[in-house]
Amino acid sequence: MLRERDRPRLWRATFAVVGWATLVLQYILMVGPSQGWGVIERTVNYFSFFTILTNILVALAFTGPLIDANRRLARWSASEGVRAAVAMYIVVVGVVYHVLLAPHWKPEGLLYGVNLVLHYVMPVAFVLDWLWFTPKGRLRWIDPVKWLAFPLIYGGWTLIHGLATHWWPYGFVDVDALGLGRVVAIFGALLVFFLLVGLALVGLDRVFGRRTGDTASAAL
Numbered sequence: 001m002l003r004e005r006d007r008p009r010l011w012r013a014t015f016a017v018v019g020w021a022t023l024v025l026q027y028i029l030m031v032g033p034s035q036g037w038g039v040i041e042r043t044v045n046y047f048s049f050f051t052i053l054t055n056i057l058v059a060l061a062f063t064g065p066l067i068d069a070n071r072r073l074a075r076w077s078a079s080e081g082v083r084a085a086v087a088m089y090i091v092v093v094g095v096v097y098h099v100l101l102a103p104h105w106k107p108e109g110l111l112y113g114v115n116l117v118l119h120y121v122m123p124v125a126f127v128l129d130w131l132w133f134t135p136k137g138r139l140r141w142i143d144p145v146k147w148l149a150f151p152l153i154y155g156g157w158t159l160i161h162g163l164a165t166h167w168w169p170y171g172f173v174d175v176d177a178l179g180l181g182r183v184v185a186i187f188g189a190l191l192v193f194f195l196l197v198g199l200a201l202v203g204l205d206r207v208f209g210r211r212t213g214d215t216a217s218a219a220l
Contacts, residue, residue, distance in 0.1 A: 007133075008065065008129075008132070008133040009065070009066065011125075011128075011129060011132075011133070012062045012063075012065050012066060012129065012133075013062075013066055015058075015062050015122065015125045015126070015129070016059055016062035016063045016066065018117065018121070018122070018125075019055060019058055019059035019062060019117075019122055020059050020063075022055075022114055022117040022118060022122075023052065023055055023056065023059060023118075025110065025114055026046075026052065026114045026118065027043075027046055029110060029111055029114065030042055030045070030046050031043065031046070044161075045167060045169070048157070048158065048161055048167075048169050049169045049170075050089075050093065050151070050154055050169070050170075051093050051097070051118055051119065052118075053154065054086070054089045054090050054093050055090070055093075055118050055122055057086045057089065057090075058086055058090050058122050058126050060073060060076075060077065061077045061082065061083060061086050061126070062077075062126070062129070063077070064076060064077025064078065065077055065078065080134055080135055080136075080138045080139060080205075081138075081139065081143055083129075083130055083134045084130065084134070084139055084143065084147075084198075084201050084202070084205065085143075085147040085150070085198075086126065087126055087127055087130040087201055088144065088147055088194060088197050088198045088201055089147075089150065089151070089194075090122060090123045090126050090127070091123060091127060091197050092151075092190070092193060092194055092197055093118075093119060093123060094119055094120060094123035094124075095193075096190070096193075097115075097119040098119070098120075100170075100172055101170065101171075102119075104171070130201075131204075131208075136204075136205045136206075136208040136209035137205060137206060137208070137209020137210065138205070138209070139201070139202045139205040139206070140202070141199070141202055143198065143202060144194075144195050144197075144198025144199050144201070144202060145195065145198075147194070147198050148191060148194055148195065148198075151190070151191060151194055152191070155173075155187050158173055159175070159183075162174075162175055162176075163175065172186050173186070173187065
């Protein structure tokens with residue numbers, strides 16, 4: 001019978017493999033038969049999707065606990081703040097895809113499976129990992145504000161890259177089609193959604209922390 005202490009390791013190993021394999025498959029499908037400059041261009045575009053970047057963070061967070069605890073990746077992934085931040089990002093990925101993108105795009109074949117994993121399976125798997133295996137009661141209410149740094153940097157990159165190449169990863173950030181003002185308003189609304197998800201995670205962290213007896217030493 002599987003021992004209690006082995007369950008987190010098995011869970012994380014399973015989804016680390018699933019996550020990395022799906023990311024590699026998505027890259028192969030996106031780059032396709034491109035050659036020369038086309039490979040570079042599509043590689044840059046691949047890493048310009050928030051979904052891809054966030055799923056890389058998720059795969060790293062699943063991988064870190066499986067390696068030597070003294071390694072930098074292991075220490076990074078062990079942080080309760082890091083795991084909660086990644087949970088916030090991947091929840092937004094799943095919700096935004098389901099609400100804004102899925103109704104207007106119907107992938108088929110391997111691409112359908114890849115999108116299913118990146119937008120549904122990995123978000124659910126990581127949120128469950130956070131709920132079941134991450135120590136609770138140590139987050140602060142200010143933390144979600146700090147976690148906004150990643151989407152803010154991504155937004156800046158998307159704007160610079162898009163204005164230079166006129167390629168946009170998502171229709172709702174297409175400045176050429178929607179105009180800068182409308183895109184900034186949409187992005188602002190998304191940041192608010194990020195913040196609300198983060199605050200919800202902190203609230204859950206404190207509730208579960210009290211139930212399990214973990215001590216939240218951080219101040220408000």
